Amino acid sequence: MKYTPRNTAAAGRESPRDHTAPRRYVGRAMAGRDAAFYAYGMSATVAPVAEPKRKATYDDVLAAPEHQVAEILDGELFLSPRPAFPHALASGKLLSAIDGAFGRDAGDPTRPGGWWILFEPELHLGSDVVVPDIAGWRRERMPRLPNVPFSELAPDWLCETLSPSTARIDRTRKLAIYAREGVRHVWLLDPLARMLEVLALDHGRWVIAETHAGNDVVRAAPFAAVELELAGLWID
Numbered sequence: 001m002k003y004t005p006r007n008t009a010a011a012g013r014e015s016p017r018d019h020t021a022p023r024r025y026v027g028r029a030m031a032g033r034d035a036a037f038y039a040y041g042m043s044a045t046v047a048p049v050a051e052p053k054r055k056a057t058y059d060d061v062l063a064a065p066e067h068q069v070a071e072i073l074d075g076e077l078f079l080s081p082r083p084a085f086p087h088a089l090a091s092g093k094l095l096s097a098i099d100g101a102f103g104r105d106a107g108d109p110t111r112p113g114g115w116w117i118l119f120e121p122e123l124h125l126g127s128d129v130v131v132p133d134i135a136g137w138r139r140e141r142m143p144r145l146p147n148v149p150f151s152e153l154a155p156d157w158l159c160e161t162l163s164p165s166t167a168r169i170d171r172t173r174k175l176a177i178y179a180r181e182g183v184r185h186v187w188l189l190d191p192l193a194r195m196l197e198v199l200a201l202d203h204g205r206w207v208i209a210e211t212h213a214g215n216d217v218v219r220a221a222p223f224a225a226v227e228l229e230l231a232g233l234w235i236d
Contacts, residue, residue: 061129069120072129073173080166083133090191090233091133091161095119098136101226106139112225114139115156122150125181130174132158133189154181157222162190179204185222194234196220 056077064070068079083091099117106114117136122129135155142153158178160170170188178186179201186206188197198210198220212218215231 069131086191086235087161087163090189093233095134116145124150124152128177133161134159154183157185159187
């Protein structure tokens with residue numbers, strides 16, 4: 001039986017599509033926002049990827065100018081100027097006080113001893129290279145002071161003497177590295193504000209154990225066995 005399509009024009013309906021005829025697709029021109037969005041998307045997909053930043057190596061530290069302190073923090077090289085006089089005085093006086101009481105074998109009846117105390121030691125902690133102002137190791141962890149230019153053993157205590165050019169890095173990147181490496185005690189000494197913050201590591205996080213200022217006489221961990229007069233650290 002032959003099928004004869006009905007004439008549906010009178011009813012306002014289209015005639016059935018002839019599915020056997022080849023289809024033609026006619027593109028619609030894009031304009032306005034559609035065209036702009038499409039063009040943006042295409043350009044974004046073919047944009048070149050930026051080259052990753054080169055990580056600093058120890059060769060960069062060795063090539064740094066002698067009048068600057070070179071450190072590698074999270075793969076980035078940082079150069080810091082040599083400290084100004086208030087910074088140098090506070091660090092030197094603190095080093096003298098701590099080393100005089102603790103930088104010797106334990107058992108001295110007049111001095112606690114039991115530590116190695118070093119000024120500006122270079123520490124290689126993982127891929128990071130840091131130079132704190134002062135650092136100390138208990139002698140039960142480091143029985144002998146090795147004849148090497150840097151240490152890969154994290155200290156038990158260290159001090160960062162803050163300056164306007166280094167305070168942000170000392171308080172952020174370097175504290176994170178010290179926490180990761182298990183340094184138990186960090187002192188932050190600010191000679192301009194005349195303040196000492198004593199930080200203690202608690203389950204991988206730093207807590208402020210003590211804060212001292214001005215002419216306070218303090219006993220601060222881990223060197224609470226002796227008194228420290230802060231007045232002697234500041235320039236009058």
